[in-house]
Amino acid sequence: MTESVSTEHVAAFRRFNRCFTRRIGVLNDHYLGQDRPLGEARLLFEIATAGGPDGISLRELRTRLGLDAGYLSRMTKRLQGRGMVVLSAHPEDNRLRMARLTPAGHAEVKEQNRRADALATGVLEGLAPDLRAQLTDAMTTAARLLRLAAITVKPVDAHAPDARTCLDAYADDLDARFPEGFDRSDLVAPEKVSGEAGAFFVAYEEDRPVGCGALRRLTPGAGEIKHVWVHPDARRLGLARRILQTLEAEALRRSWTVVRLDTHATLSEAQTMYRACGYTEIPAYGEHVYASHWFEKRLAP
Amino acid sequence: MTESVSTEHVAAFRRFNRCFTRRIGVLNDHYLGQDRPLGEARLLFEIATAGGPDGISLRELRTRLGLDAGYLSRMTKRLQGRGMVVLSAHPEDNRLRMARLTPAGHAEVKEQNRRADALATGVLEGLAPDLRAQLTDAMTTAARLLRLAAITVKPVDAHAPDARTCLDAYADDLDARFPEGFDRSDLVAPEKVSGEAGAFFVAYEEDRPVGCGALRRLTPGAGEIKHVWVHPDARRLGLARRILQTLEAEALRRSWTVVRLDTHATLSEAQTMYRACGYTEIPAYGEHVYASHWFEKRLAP
DNA sequence: CCGGTCCTTTGACTAGAGTCAAAGAATGAC
DNA sequence: GTCATTCTTTGACTCTAGTCAAAGGACCGG
Numbered sequence: 329m330t331e332s333v334s335t336e337h338v339a340a341f342r343r344f345n346r347c348f349t350r351r352i353g354v355l356n357d358h359y360l361g362q363d364r365p366l367g368e369a370r371l372l373f374e375i376a377t378a379g380g381p382d383g384i385s386l387r388e389l390r391t392r393l394g395l396d397a398g399y400l401s402r403m404t405k406r407l408q409g410r411g412m413v414v415l416s417a418h419p420e421d422n423r424l425r426m427a428r429l430t431p432a433g434h435a436e437v438k439e440q441n442r443r444a445d446a447l448a449t450g451v452l453e454g455l456a457p458d459l460r461a462q463l464t465d466a467m468t469t470a471a472r473l474l475r476l477a478a479i480t481v482k483p484v485d486a487h488a489p490d491a492r493t494c495l496d497a498y499a500d501d502l503d504a505r506f507p508e509g510f511d512r513s514d515l516v517a518p519e520k521v522s523g524e525a526g527a528f529f530v531a532y533e534e535d536r537p538v539g540c541g542a543l544r545r546l547t548p549g550a551g552e553i554k555h556v557w558v559h560p561d562a563r564r565l566g567l568a569r570r571i572l573q574t575l576e577a578e579a580l581r582r583s584w585t586v587v588r589l590d591t592h593a594t595l596s597e598a599q600t601m602y603r604a605c606g607y608t609e610i611p612a613y614g615e616h617v618y619a620s621h622w623f624e625k626r627l628a629p
Numbered sequence: 630m631t632e633s634v635s636t637e638h639v640a641a642f643r644r645f646n647r648c649f650t651r652r653i654g655v656l657n658d659h660y661l662g663q664d665r666p667l668g669e670a671r672l673l674f675e676i677a678t679a680g681g682p683d684g685i686s687l688r689e690l691r692t693r694l695g696l697d698a699g700y701l702s703r704m705t706k707r708l709q710g711r712g713m714v715v716l717s718a719h720p721e722d723n724r725l726r727m728a729r730l731t732p733a734g735h736a737e738v739k740e741q742n743r744r745a746d747a748l749a750t751g752v753l754e755g756l757a758p759d760l761r762a763q764l765t766d767a768m769t770t771a772a773r774l775l776r777l778a779a780i781t782v783k784p785v786d787a788h789a790p791d792a793r794t795c796l797d798a799y800a801d802d803l804d805a806r807f808p809e810g811f812d813r814s815d816l817v818a819p820e821k822v823s824g825e826a827g828a829f830f831v832a833y834e835e836d837r838p839v840g841c842g843a844l845r846r847l848t849p850g851a852g853e854i855k856h857v858w859v860h861p862d863a864r865r866l867g868l869a870r871r872i873l874q875t876l877e878a879e880a881l882r883r884s885w886t887v888v889r890l891d892t893h894a895t896l897s898e899a900q901t902m903y904r905a906c907g908y909t910e911i912p913a914y915g916e917h918v919y920a921s922h923w924f925e926k927r928l929a930p
Numbered sequence: 931c932c933g934g935t936c937c938t939t940t941g942a943c944t945a946g947a948g949t950c951a952a953a954g955a956a957t958g959a960c
Numbered sequence: 961g962t963c964a965t966t967c968t969t970t971g972a973c974t975c976t977a978g979t980c981a982a983a984g985g986a987c988c989g990g
Contacts, residue, residue: 333749333750333753333761337753338746338749338750338753340768340769341765341768342745342746343768343769344769345745347772347776348649348771348772349654349657351775351776352775353650356646356650365977366977367976385937387937390937396978398938398939398940398941398978398979398980399977399978399979400938401939421937422987423936423937423986423987424936424938424986425937444646448634448638448642448643448646449634449639451642451775451779452642452778453634453778454779454781455777456871456874459774459777459867460634461638462774463775463778464638466768466770466771466774467642467645467767467771468641470645470649470764470767471645471648471649474648475648476755476756476760477752477753477754477755477764478752478755566760570757666946666947668946668948687967687968688966688967688968696948697947697948697949697950698967698969699948699951699969699970699971700947700948701968702969702970703969703970706969722957722966722967723956723957724955724957724966724967725956725967932989932990934988935987935988935989936985936987937984937986937987938983938985939982939983939984939985940981940982940984941982941983942979943978943979943980943981944979944980945976945977945978945979946975946978947974947975948973948974948975948976949973950971950972950973950974951971951972951973952969952971952972953970953971954967954970955968956965957964957965957966958965958966959962959964959965960961960962960963960964
């Protein structure tokens with residue numbers, strides 16, 4: 329994982345960067361902000377995509393776009409002046425202001441989308457259909473991997489809010505998937521995955537928790553992997569695999585030589601992943617109501 | 630070729646655009662222009678990469694970067710003031726000013742490169758080695774196809790300077806590759822590829838000619854493809870194939886039902902390409918000193 | 931109800947990016 | 961030599977983007 333990056337990979341990456349920013353990046357900005365400043369265009373777009381039915385708070389806009397409070401305040405006021413946006417107080421917290429698009433604002437965003445589509449279409453039209461498919465495939469792969477690369481998996485105290493958030497979502501997920509439902513008392517106690525006894529990891533995508541995984545001591549020298557979960561928005565990136573690798577590395581750091589895990593019959597994709605990651609099926613190693621398959625992997629430094 | 634672009638392709642393209650500009654684009658700019666304005670950083674980079682031994686003229690910089698003359702003038706003067714650049718008169722045309730990097734300027738560009746490398750490394754480090762390779766592969770493919778998409782193949786008068794430039798380079802190429810050399814009197818006369826008799830196409834990448842191809846009438850209803858050439862900088866993009874397709878479309882437009890071509894024994898990659906494009910080998914159809922293989926393709930509307 | 935914290939607004943700036951027009955110096959065609 | 965053209969320089973602007981600090985209203989815990 330931390331093997332040094334080869335210069336060829338760096339060179340390929342930079343070649344692409346240059347090519348892309350020159351050909352697309354510049355155009356992009358010019359297209360989007362054709363008759364209004366780019367900052368406003370971006371702001372409108374963000375309100376449209378991130379805003380719920382009540383709109384979105386200025387506070388959230390600020391953190392999402394990384395803007396200065398004063399700057400944002402002025403920009404929204406300008407947009408309000410042009411009738412693109414309405415500002416209202418937050419129903420519960422009067423310090424917050426909510427921004428919502430007006431019909432005119434929605435029309436503007438639609439026009440923005442039309443332009444962005446036109447830009448993409450213009451580029452793709454220059455290619456024969458089979459090459460178009462090749463290009464979009466490559467872009468989809470690249471986007472997937474770029475997202476994955478930006479996600480960090482960090483050890484976190486199992487009591488921390490981010491850990492609880494993930495486990496709650498995990499429990500809801502299982503409850504929906506298991507025919508018999510899922511009882512959250514089955515979740516591992518925080519003490520069992522803290523300190524000497526184990527560890528808890530949370531995956532963050534830009535400070536937002538998007539996955540988790542726990543490791544606990546089963547017997548001296550053997551660990552158990554539990555509660556590997558990935559947020560629906562972050563699935564199909566290969567994140568589960570990455571969390572698994574992190575947990576294995578942690579076990580190895582503690583000189584545990586084997587990790588085991590169990591899984592429910594309905595989770596067939598998970599089983600496929602475990603096998604692909606070097607896990608082999610073993611007989612039951614414990615009693616666990618939701619378990620129907622058991623796996624193990626020997627760790628080598 | 631001009632089949633309409635599917636919405637899924639457009640969506641994939643835009644998803645990637647968003648992902649890339651958010652994650653890399655912004656960083657890129659911040660990294661590069663860390664202690665100097667972004668415009669100056671870009672300018673330095675351009676002088677370093679596009680400048681020859683004598684430097685590069687302001688005129689060329691202007692067109693390459695699409696800058697206003699006054700803006701550029703001031704920027705170069707500022708760089709000169711900081712000892713990054715020296716300005717001198719063009720040896721032959723005293724209106725032109727040449728910009729060349731000083732050692733300090735080169736050091737600055739080196740530092741820029743170091744930062745860009747660090748950025749790329751930082752992203753790639755977040756991925757396991759096999760995924761790194763996947764990402765750079767995808768990026769290489771995408772860059773190749775983006776370049777190809779930006780190239781336009783246009784009909785051009787065979788007397789035009791761009792046509793002659795390409796044919797000169799083509800002749801030099803062949804002269805270097807054929808053991809017996811190449812005599813440029815073998816080049817087709819402009820009249821033979823004009824009007825009713827035929828057509829000449831030049832491929833442009835941002836107004837720079839990077840390839841060509843000719844079509845001429847062989848017999849009523851049959852065309853001959855000649856002088857398909859691609860600039861060394863634009864090889865391995867699939868441009869030759871594209872030029873070939875353009876020539877075939879032109880033949881079809883003239884209701885010619887078959888196209889033929891011959892090729893020299895040394896040009897084995899060309900032969901592979903012709904076969905891959907649906908050409909089949911046929912007996913000799915004419916006398917041509919440099920020909921050793923003959924191909925034909927029947928055209929269907 | 932008091933003090934600290936959070937969110938927004940406002941005023942006062944700075945710097946970068948870019949535009950436009952006028953003017954000056956060279957060049958090239960006639 | 962003259963005139964139109966081509967490049968560059970200069971002056972005078974505009975607009976966006978962004979920063980910083982002060983101030984004021986709202987909330988929350990004690």
